[in-house]
Amino acid sequence: MNLILDIAWTHVRARVRQTGFAVAGVATGVGFSIMMASLMQGSQDDFTSRLVNTLPNITVSDERRAPPPQPAETFYAAAEIHGLTPEARRRGIKNPLASMAALEAWLPGEVGSSVKVQAIIRYANHDIATNVIGIDPRREAKVSDLPKQMRQATLTALYRATNAIVIGDRLSDKIGARIGANITLQTSEGTRISAQVVGFFHSGVRQIDESTAYVLTKTGQILAKQTGLINELRVRLRDPMNSREIAERVERDTGYKSVSWQEANEDLISTFIIRNIIMYTVVGAILLVASFGTYNIISTITHEKARDIAIMKSLGLSEFTVRSIFVIEALIIGVAGAIVGFVLGYVLCLALGTVEIKNPFIDSDHLPLAYSYLHYLLAGTVALVSSVAAGYQPARKAARLHPVEIIRGAT
Amino acid sequence: MSAAPQQTQTAGAAVALPLIEARNVTRILSGVVPTTLVHDIDLAVGDNEFVAITGPSGSGKSSLLYLLGLLDLPTSGELLIKGHATARMDEEERAFTRLTLLGFVFQFHFLLPELTVLDNVMLPMRALARLSRDGMKSRAADLLGSLGLGDHMNKRPDQLSGGQRQRVAVARALANEPPVILADEPTGSLDSKASEQVFQVLRDLVDKHGKTVVAVTHDVSLAARMDRRIELIDGAIVSDQALKGSR
Ligand SMILES: Nc1ncnc2c1ncn2[C@@H]1O[C@H](COP(=O)(O)OP(=O)(O)OP(=O)(O)O)[C@@H](O)[C@H]1O
Ligand SMILES: [Mg+2]
Numbered sequence: 001m002n003l004i005l006d007i008a009w010t011h012v013r014a015r016v017r018q019t020g021f022a023v024a025g026v027a028t029g030v031g032f033s034i035m036m037a038s039l040m041q042g043s044q045d046d047f048t049s050r051l052v053n054t055l056p057n058i059t060v061s062d063e064r065r066a067p068p069p070q071p072a073e074t075f076y077a078a079a080e081i082h083g084l085t086p087e088a089r090r091r092g093i094k095n096p097l098a099s100m101a102a103l104e105a106w107l108p109g110e111v112g113s114s115v116k117v118q119a120i121i122r123y124a125n126h127d128i129a130t131n132v133i134g135i136d137p138r139r140e141a142k143v144s145d146l147p148k149q150m151r152q153a154t155l156t157a158l159y160r161a162t163n164a165i166v167i168g169d170r171l172s173d174k175i176g177a178r179i180g181a182n183i184t185l186q187t188s189e190g191t192r193i194s195a196q197v198v199g200f201f202h203s204g205v206r207q208i209d210e211s212t213a214y215v216l217t218k219t220g221q222i223l224a225k226q227t228g229l230i231n232e233l234r235v236r237l238r239d240p241m242n243s244r245e246i247a248e249r250v251e252r253d254t255g256y257k258s259v260s261w262q263e264a265n266e267d268l269i270s271t272f273i274i275r276n277i278i279m280y281t282v283v284g285a286i287l288l289v290a291s292f293g294t295y296n297i298i299s300t301i302t303h304e305k306a307r308d309i310a311i312m313k314s315l316g317l318s319e320f321t322v323r324s325i326f327v328i329e330a331l332i333i334g335v336a337g338a339i340v341g342f343v344l345g346y347v348l349c350l351a352l353g354t355v356e357i358k359n360p361f362i363d364s365d366h367l368p369l370a371y372s373y374l375h376y377l378l379a380g381t382v383a384l385v386s387s388v389a390a391g392y393q394p395a396r397k398a399a400r401l402h403p404v405e406i407i408r409g410a411t
Numbered sequence: 412m413s414a415a416p417q418q419t420q421t422a423g424a425a426v427a428l429p430l431i432e433a434r435n436v437t438r439i440l441s442g443v444v445p446t447t448l449v450h451d452i453d454l455a456v457g458d459n460e461f462v463a464i465t466g467p468s469g470s471g472k473s474s475l476l477y478l479l480g481l482l483d484l485p486t487s488g489e490l491l492i493k494g495h496a497t498a499r500m501d502e503e504e505r506a507f508t509r510l511t512l513l514g515f516v517f518q519f520h521f522l523l524p525e526l527t528v529l530d531n532v533m534l535p536m537r538a539l540a541r542l543s544r545d546g547m548k549s550r551a552a553d554l555l556g557s558l559g560l561g562d563h564m565n566k567r568p569d570q571l572s573g574g575q576r577q578r579v580a581v582a583r584a585l586a587n588e589p590p591v592i593l594a595d596e597p598t599g600s601l602d603s604k605a606s607e608q609v610f611q612v613l614r615d616l617v618d619k620h621g622k623t624v625v626a627v628t629h630d631v632s633l634a635a636r637m638d639r640r641i642e643l644i645d646g647a648i649v650s651d652q653a654l655k656g657s658r
Contacts, residue, residue, distance in 0.1 A: 003537040010525035311521045314482055315583070316510025317538045318503055404483045407517060408473070 004321060007312075008328040011301050018297050019333060025293035026337020026383050027344055033283040033379040034345025038369045039352065040279050044272050046368035051261055051268075053145045054203040056234035057109070057243045059264070060250055061116075062093045063257045096230035099254060107246065109237035112136065112143035113230045115220035121167075121213065122184040126175040132165075132185060132213045133232075134220020143236040146201060146214065152179060153199030158216050163195040165219075168209035169202045191223055287382050290337065295390035298330050302398035309398050310406035323392075323399035330391020331384065338380040345379070428494050429455035430512075430591050430623055431479050436488035438478055448474035449646040452488070458590070461617040462625045463634035466643035472627040473595050475643065479625065480513050480593045481505045510539055514584030518596035521580065522568040528555065528579050529564040535586040554582040558612055574605025581612055585622075592616060594626040598633065610636070 115134040137155040243260035251258040436452040449471040477483040532551040598606035616622040
């Protein structure tokens with residue numbers, strides 16, 4: 001009712017300084033919640049998008065998670081054989097073309113084949129362990145962003161020389177190799193070839209840029225000493241968020257170990273969860289403290305206004321009406337706090353956005369921030385709910401007040 | 412819920428259905444030492460009466476008025492408003508009864524300091540919400556005008572004199588046209604001139620508007636100018652008599 005609002009407003013307006021502090025408390029809570037949420041979300045989004053765009057969504061490798069079932073087990077139910085290790089020697093994915101075709105028949109995405117070999121890159125007194133991946137440059141665009149991440153050359157440069165190689169920009173910085181440099185690749189099985197650097201790539205994920213190199217599939221197979229070897233299928237899905245489920249199905253269908261990007265980065269993802277728990281705890285504590293301020297001011301007003309409450313009740317205003325007055329006052333503080341907090345949060349985000357940083361995982365020079373109306377909605381809702389909750393108890397107490405006791409005392 | 416209509420003969424006036432009726436009402440404050448505020452009160456107040464409640468300080472005058480006005484509840488006995496037993500009403504119903512049937516004027520004006528005079532008078536109307544906003548405004552303005560406060564409607568209570576405030580309180584008590592006005596020493600804090608003005612307002616309510624006014628006073632000369640006088644000593648009614656020739 002209008003009357004409730006009017007009276008509530010007169011109370012609040014008459015205490016600009018006190019309510020100002022309460023509003024400032026709520027606003028600080030809301031502002032910092034928004035800032036923290038957008039920072040957390042921003043860095044998380046930024047990191048996941050880099051992961052999703054840089055790495056295949058699903059990697060199917062020629063490993064198996066469990067040793068294949070032994071004949072004794074298939075024939076005799078009682079027999080169980082333990083202690084077998086999955087085969088160490090990688091023999092590649094059987095019939096890679098057929099497997100790819102089979103996957104592409106149902107997968108909502110694209111499949112590319114590659115051969116992955118561990119090798120040491122030698123150049124100018126530097127020895128660096130590297131993942132050398134043999135790819136088909138014409139198919140690569142379908143399964144990764146590598147073609148877009150190329151620097152100083154396109155991926156087709158791999159066709160330009162025999163044993164051409166593209167290396168990560170950080171790797172090139174480490175060994176000091178420029179375009180045209182001849183480097184040596186050596187595997188643990190003793191293969192040794194020489195390759196010519198034809199380009200660099202920059203994925204933005206430090207670990208990849210430091211230790212990955214791409215060659216043609218054929219070069220990779222030479223390095224692995226196995227003609228026709230394909231030991232990895234790389235899948236890119238239309239919706240990368242489905243990777244987990246689809247990876248499971250791929251693994252069931254093919255028997256090959258299929259790792260989704262989420263599984264490959266399980267540690268990081270659980271770090272995000274811990275970060276979020278910390279964030280929500282801190283934000284919750286800030287808003288809780290802010291609601292103490294609201295509780296305080298509403299309690300104070302109900303004490304100062306005890307006589308007015310008695311008057312209103314003696315005139316015949318209902319308990320509900322009187323209670324509503326003070327709940328509305330709390331709500332006014334909550335709404336004002338939320339609005340000021342929105343502005344504060346936005347300004348804090350803008351300010352943070354200008355801060356330059358060095359991130360050990362990714363190489364953006366500014367803090368990644370996510371601007372989402374959801375953060376505002378969430379912080380605002382929590383602020384309103386906690387304000388009303390903080391105001392309700394003193395309001396209820398005030399509304400229950402017996403007018404006679406106060407009128408007796410006052411006359 | 413409602414008691415059967417009763418024929419009650421009172422000293423002041425014969426009425427078919429008393430506006431307020433107390434039957435054997437006792438109010439004891441519980442505590443370490445229980446205090447009896449009033450006891451064994453039998454009383455009926457009908458239409459268009461002007462009742463004075465007198466007695467020495469501490470005799471329970473205010474306590475009785477709070478009981479009659481449903482601000483306090485009897486420890487035992489029954490209180491009826493227009494024949495309705497109030498004991499079984501819940502808080503909400505009692506509040507509504509106060510809002511519609513009873514108007515209060517206290518010794519101290521008890522206006523809300525943040526609201527203007529006009530808004531104070533409109534407060535009970537807005538709580539009842541029967542009139543349009545404009546209807547409330549014009550009714551409040553009329554009331555204030557008739558009490559000689561037409562020029563002060565937009566002031567705040569602290570900008571008025573004591574007598575003016577008390578008349579605003581009367582206007583507020585009349586806001587929802589209750590049949591009964593209960594006043595606790597309405598002139599107690601006023602000088603003789605202001606006191607006379609307020610008394611005249613109450614007198615007019617009875618004579619010209621057919622209201623019933625029950626007023627606590629310890630001013631004997633003022634009590635003598637009312638129509639009926641109830642005297643309390645130590646929480647009990649010791650006399651209840653019509654005053655002849657007061658009109
Ligand atoms: N809250 C209370 N606790 C204890 N005793 C009380 C309380 N309120 C009132 N009393 C006592 O009850 C008795 C009646 O009080 P009440 O205020 O009704 O008297 P009164 O006739 O209105 O007096 P006055 O003329 O001074 O206003 C008094 O003796 C008073 O001391
Ligand atoms: Mg008194």
